[in-house]
Amino acid sequence: MKNLKMKAARAGKDLSQDELARIVGVSRQTINAIEKGDYNPTISLCRSICKALGTTLDELFWEE
Amino acid sequence: MKNLKMKAARAGKDLSQDELARIVGVSRQTINAIEKGDYNPTISLCRSICKALGTTLDELFWEE
DNA sequence: ACTAAATGTCAAATATATATTACATTTTGT
């Protein structure tokens, strides 16, 4: 399932996928794939993304 | 770093590591290692654990 | 003290997250 909340939070910080990738220390493809929803990042990467985007885990990565 | 919040939440549900492991569909060693703190589970496993323990991601897996 | 259950831990194998390289398509600015 697509992660539109993450896409929105990134847009809110005016960061490209590539810029976010550099900040959190992963490849651009990894960020792209997470937003596209076809994989399952590690919790430490999720934490790094949240810190970079100023959000919480629950805001970006919770699903009902 | 040890995940004592998870250990406490599990104790609060009166579940052994083995029981929790079966509920979320992983091995007991995986649960043990997460509580012990020496690895980095995937977000989907974290979500499953939170659902099993009735908590949120932020409660169990956020770190400052 | 004894026993069973729960937990800690290790080594080797397997599954999968992530990197790298590369190219195609879409979006944005001028």
Add this chain to the structure above:
DNA sequence: ACAAAATGTAATATATATTTGACATTTAGT
């Protein structure tokens, strides 16, 4: 319309999460 930047996507390689099986230690019940 054009160019540059951003995004989507695929193949192959590497790092690491997770499994399996096994055994040692600790904890809880009687």
